[in-house]
Amino acid sequence: MEEIKNELTEIFKRVFRKENIELKDELNANDIDTWTSMTNIVLLNEIEKKYELEFHFLEVMDLNNVGELIKLIDNKLNRNS
Amino acid sequence: MMNRPSFYNIFQLFLESCKKHAKKLAIHINEKDSSYEEFLLQVCSINKSIKSVDSKSDFIGIYCEDSVKTYSSIWAILSTGKGYFPINKKWPTDRLIEVIENSGIDLIVYEKGNEKLMELKNHFENKINFISTQSYDSSTTEIAIPVIDVNSYAYLLYTSGTSGTPKGVAINHGNLSNLISAHLLNKEYDLNSNDRILQMFELTFDFSVLPTLFSFCSGAQLFVVPENKMTYLQVLKTLSIHKITKAYLVPSVIHQLGTYYHQIHLPELKWSFFCGEALLNTDAENWKKCTPKGMIINSYGPTEATVYVTEFFVHNHESTQHKGIVALGRSINNMGTMLLNEKGEEITETDIEGELYLFGPQVANGYWKNEERTKECFRKIRTENYTGTAYKTGDICIKDKNDILFFVRRSDQQIKLNGYRIELNEIEFHALQNHQVKRAIALLIPIMESSQIVLAIESEKENIEKEILQYLQLKLPPYMLPQMIKVFKSLPLNENGKVDNHELISSFKK
Numbered sequence: 001m002e003e004i005k006n007e008l009t010e011i012f013k014r015v016f017r018k019e020n021i022e023l024k025d026e027l028n029a030n031d032i033d034t035w036t037s038m039t040n041i042v043l044l045n046e047i048e049k050k051y052e053l054e055f056h057f058l059e060v061m062d063l064n065n066v067g068e069l070i071k072l073i074d075n076k077l078n079r080n081s
Numbered sequence: 082m083m084n085r086p087s088f089y090n091i092f093q094l095f096l097e098s099c100k101k102h103a104k105k106l107a108i109h110i111n112e113k114d115s116s117y118e119e120f121l122l123q124v125c126s127i128n129k130s131i132k133s134v135d136s137k138s139d140f141i142g143i144y145c146e147d148s149v150k151t152y153s154s155i156w157a158i159l160s161t162g163k164g165y166f167p168i169n170k171k172w173p174t175d176r177l178i179e180v181i182e183n184s185g186i187d188l189i190v191y192e193k194g195n196e197k198l199m200e201l202k203n204h205f206e207n208k209i210n211f212i213s214t215q216s217y218d219s220s221t222t223e224i225a226i227p228v229i230d231v232n233s234y235a236y237l238l239y240t241s242g243t244s245g246t247p248k249g250v251a252i253n254h255g256n257l258s259n260l261i262s263a264h265l266l267n268k269e270y271d272l273n274s275n276d277r278i279l280q281m282f283e284l285t286f287d288f289s290v291l292p293t294l295f296s297f298c299s300g301a302q303l304f305v306v307p308e309n310k311m312t313y314l315q316v317l318k319t320l321s322i323h324k325i326t327k328a329y330l331v332p333s334v335i336h337q338l339g340t341y342y343h344q345i346h347l348p349e350l351k352w353s354f355f356c357g358e359a360l361l362n363t364d365a366e367n368w369k370k371c372t373p374k375g376m377i378i379n380s381y382g383p384t385e386a387t388v389y390v391t392e393f394f395v396h397n398h399e400s401t402q403h404k405g406i407v408a409l410g411r412s413i414n415n416m417g418t419m420l421l422n423e424k425g426e427e428i429t430e431t432d433i434e435g436e437l438y439l440f441g442p443q444v445a446n447g448y449w450k451n452e453e454r455t456k457e458c459f460r461k462i463r464t465e466n467y468t469g470t471a472y473k474t475g476d477i478c479i480k481d482k483n484d485i486l487f488f489v490r491r492s493d494q495q496i497k498l499n500g501y502r503i504e505l506n507e508i509e510f511h512a513l514q515n516h517q518v519k520r521a522i523a524l525l526i527p528i529m530e531s532s533q534i535v536l537a538i539e540s541e542k543e544n545i546e547k548e549i550l551q552y553l554q555l556k557l558p559p560y561m562l563p564q565m566i567k568v569f570k571s572l573p574l575n576e577n578g579k580v581d582n583h584e585l586i587s588s589f590k591k
Contacts, residue, residue, distance in 0.1 A: 041340065044340070045340065
């Protein structure tokens, strides 16, 4: 999980164009001004590319924060291996 | 084409529907259900509170909150014969004060309120009454149908204005009646009590009129999409969980759902009705595959002409696009469209570009208490086919041989972003209020598969981006704020000495 968090930090910095982002489990779209519905699409696409996985819309529509996003990625990676 | 339109008292249609469908679900919002009976009780209770205050204004304000009371307040206001004026809590206080002052209202209803409402209360102390809808009097469902005519007001909405001041559009019951006959009572749309209807819009966006007013009049069930930054995902969730049968959508929502097209299957959806911005042909085709039994309808119209004035039923066999954008279609019942050239002459040949003018019973009388802007946009025209007032849209269009309209481009700096109408000049106007700013240019540019507003500033002073953004946040609603601001010592110029937009755009993409 820590590894995913570090990798995600790099993706977040790139997608949201912020130099300093510290990923905490509680972090959500309301905390980052550039995290909009449009950049959310880019974020999810970048994650799918990085981990070679595909999200279903039912999985991502109820994500409330970064902690839940990390858990989802971790679950999907473990299911695939 | 120009028959005298029928007149409808929308509150009467609402009341008949409430009585006929008393036990049925009227609205689902915030995980809570209200039946028509319960909803009508709320309307009656709020009607009583409003009547206890002797309001003299044409409109009554509603401080919009994410709750059923906001919706019952709309009907309670209409029940008094006055128009409703939605107030958006996401707008900055300065902008709200400006539009409230312009509206001339003397009463605002709210439910719980928040800090921003307190600021408004303090600012308008002694001038405007504020009444809360929280206390509840369920003693009566007796309510009279208001006496109204074509000139009585139905609602007041504000749109972005080029000179920094939003423009008010007051729609009366004459305007609304035509939309009722063209949409609510139109068999093609067949709105009925078996329908589950999607409501995804802020009430300050005029497209919201279709689901919020018409769903209740047809005995249907209205499902309000929860407020959330990820609107597109919430829309998809509501569509699938509540098995929506008829959906009003802005094209950017289905565009944003692009990655999930192959996963989406919505067999219950009978039609998707689009409005607010250009519908891409590829999105329409892909959406069709997600909704196998669903029709796709594109529509077009400015707030000034009561939601929409042209419609197009997308069929696969017709050539229906111009440069990848789905046709706007033909004008609806009683409404007229006309293309004029730069000399003000009507263009009758096909496929020739001209500015679109609209006329007919849905066109408003002008901007609310704003003669100057009214003169600019509501023009007296005289051509072979029509003499009278017409609304100048600023949209450059063409008509084909079947009289179908196609959008080509804007004639000015207005853009559409996620359905919102935005004057880029308005952003520039506010940026220029900072004395360090010599020039300001707002642009809509494609960044990372989406479109964003950016702002280029010419200034001697470095690092004033934050200062400018903070000022803009005080003046503009969130959807109008630039996603990036860049300061230049001098803006890049092309060989003609004009600002080089291409150079500017590429500097933002770096």
